[in-house]
Amino acid sequence: MARTAHDRRLLVAAAVFAVSQANIARVLGPAAPAVGRIQTAFSAAAYRRVLDGLDADAVARYRRHYYWDLVHPLIFAIALRAGARSLADHRPVPARIRRALALAPAVAASADYVENVAGLYLLDHRDRITDTTVRAATTVSTVKWVLALGSLAYLSQGFFGLWTRSGLRRLGR
Numbered sequence: 001m002a003r004t005a006h007d008r009r010l011l012v013a014a015a016v017f018a019v020s021q022a023n024i025a026r027v028l029g030p031a032a033p034a035v036g037r038i039q040t041a042f043s044a045a046a047y048r049r050v051l052d053g054l055d056a057d058a059v060a061r062y063r064r065h066y067y068w069d070l071v072h073p074l075i076f077a078i079a080l081r082a083g084a085r086s087l088a089d090h091r092p093v094p095a096r097i098r099r100a101l102a103l104a105p106a107v108a109a110s111a112d113y114v115e116n117v118a119g120l121y122l123l124d125h126r127d128r129i130t131d132t133t134v135r136a137a138t139t140v141s142t143v144k145w146v147l148a149l150g151s152l153a154y155l156s157q158g159f160f161g162l163w164t165r166s167g168l169r170r171l172g173r
Helices: 005-039 044-050 058-067 073-088 095-124 133-171
Strands: none
Touching: 005 044, 005 058, 005 073, 005 133, 044 095, 044 133, 073 095, 073 133, 095 133
């Protein structure tokens, strides 16, 4: 499999994504589990329980992660788009799938920005935490995850097929 300019862009974008993700995990530290619980809360009571369970250091870490996470969606969108372009260089990708792979990362990143702004707002305005606001934020978070992970899954299966076929060819099979 010959390398293309899109392959190189994908490698760089994936490396930047990995560094960004590791940095967010570092910033969150012991507060990391709270992120998942907040993103999947479907009631104001559940959302508040998570926030109330954080000590002052965890709240500070949680707040700080949002500032890093205001760059991260752009990074993951760029990496997913680079992956789509790279995959298309090596195998046919139907036009409707190409369009979906171009749009899904942008929508996922936009949803992540909405989620981050809402999370920061609710952290400082706990009186605004209602079942409606929590369900809306959780829905936005779910859209983000479905689109980002769906894109990643499609790209992964496409690249896996390429890598296994080219590896088998090198082995003479």
